Amino acid sequence: ERVGVRYMSSNLKVYYIPLTTALTGKPVIFPAIFVSLPILRQIFIRERITIVHGHSAFSSLAHESLLHAKSMSIKTVFTDHSLFGFADTSSIITNKLLKLTLADTNHVICVSHTSRENTVLRAKLDP
Secondary structure, eight states: OOOEEEEOTTSOEEEEOOOOEEESSSEEEOOOHHHHHHHHHHHHHHTTOOEEEEEOTTOHHHHHHHHHHHHTTOEEEEEEOOOOOSSSHHHHHHHHHHHHHHTTOSEEEESSHHHHHHHHHHHTOOO
């Protein structure tokens, strides 16, 4: 288990955040919006973060980071590559979370026109 801060060779600072995982064949991170707030807030303030980028609709940390950043008036961007469905339980829950998160996100980037159409439908956004 890594914890703390590591510096990559390109002077990129990497934070290892202690998150609770569940082993269901592969590690799954539980969404813990209120648990992650103190850690993310401290990082955002210490590093003077001006923009937060979330990546992947199935990333709990991406959603949490975007929500906390918006609560601190930090600009947010979300990139979506996914073409997920609408009917299965996992998609329904993810789409509801995506709708909540993207409702107040500054910019959303989709990697293709098909991805854009899918994201607009899943998150109920204005194109």
